[in-house]
Structures are given as structure tokens and as C-alpha cells.
Amino acid sequence: MSEATHNAAPDEPAVEWGYNYFNYFTEIEEHFQRARGTGLFLLSPLDWALIETWKNSGVPLEAVLRGIDAAFEKWRARKRKTQHINSLAYCAQAVLTEAQAMAGAPAAIRPVAPPFSLDELRTFLDENAALLRRRGGAVSEEVAASLERLAAEAAEQYQNLEDLERRLTALEDKMIAAARLGQSEEDLLAARRDLDFHLRPCRSKMTAEQLAMVEKQFLDRRLLESAALPRLSLFYLR
Secondary structure (H helix, E strand, C coil): CCHHHHCCCCCCCCCCHHHHCCCHHHHHHHHHHHHHCCCCCCCCHHHHHHHHHHHHCCCCHHHHHHHHHHHHHHHHHCCCCCCCCCCHHHHHHHHHHHHHHHCCCCCCCCCCCCCCCHHHHHHHHHHHHHHHHHHCCHHHHHHHHHHHHHHHCHHHHCCCHHHHHHHHHHHHHHHHHHHHHCCCHHHHHHHHHHHHHHHCCCHHHCCHHHHHHHHHHHHHHHHHHHCCCCCCCHHHCC
């Protein structure tokens, strides 16, 4: 999000990110880095899973940014700072509080151009289709064919990105289900150990519901990466 968009005048209607805004991941990453004061700080796999959980749960981008600020303000006010904030999980409760505060005030929608062009969208769909064709397999071929059809209809799809995002999410879910069937017991155990390692310092900062959603997103991301499968969501089109 540009500085002008983020600091819109009070009388301007807010942007509904789920409708026409696809820089959710990038904005949160950059805002956390600024709040932490370390631009080169890299988010962990758990952090990315947490962001995806917020996105899928419909947490407004503004609620996440406010929650990050609130968490850092609370941390800076502490007399004794035993450790730095090294994970977005530290901000999870503050983000939830901000999301609940904003729940009763739905944002108005104003037209905002997507952060990618029609050509970039078509390339994104074609490249992912080609990757899946090279990978082979019945499900990969099926998903690739669907992506090729969407690419051929890119001009039409560009007019309704919300519906396109739903289609891509469904295709990604199909890939995940197929990949999970082929996952060995050893691979699943390794993924669970990695999950426990990343979650151990953060469990006390999240609710049981949050933990369950983060665990699912973490394992899904890990599975796609280990299977060399692409992310299809428009949120990954940068």
C-alpha cells in the first residue's frame, strides 16, 4: 500500500482489502520490519502461516498493522526488555483485539487498481500452468488445464479478481489434497517436528483456534514447498 493510501484523509472511504487489494503479505512484512527497526529481518515460516491465517479469516489489513503497532508500543513501555520481538506471533493477541474493535464498523469500498497488470496476471497463470505440466501427474495436469483456461480468459478474469481468487484457492486446495496423499510418514513427522519447533515459543500468545488455523497453514505451506508445487493465490503475485 502506498503512503498516500495508508494515510488517507479522514473523509475518504476506506479500502476493503479483500475486494481489491492483493499486497496483504507485503504490507504486513514491511510494516513489521519498520516497527522492529530492522529492514533486513526475514519472517519465519510460522510468520507467513500466521499472515495467511489472518487473510483467510478476513482480518482487515488495517487491523493487522494497528495490532503490530500496539504490540510494539506495549513492548517499548516495558521497563525490562528481556528479548526482542522476533515473530509476528508476539502481535497475535493485539491483532485480534484490533480486528474485534473494527468488526462493528465495516469499511466502505472505493475503486482501487490492482497492484499488477493484466499482462502480469496472464504471465502468472501461464507460468504456473507450465510448471505443473512439467511436474506431471493427473492432478497437476488437471490444474494446469484450468490455469490455461483462466489465462486465456485473463481479460475477463481481471474484471472480477475476487471470483478469480476463489477459483485459484479451490485449485490450490485440490493440489494440497493430492500432495498429502503422497506424503510419507517420515515427511509428515518431519513437518510436525518443524511446526512444533517454531510454535513452541509462541503457543502462549495465541488462542486454541488461532493455533489450529496456523498449524494447518504451516503444514500446507510446508507440503507445497516440499512437493515443489506453486502457490496459486493472487496474494503471491508480486
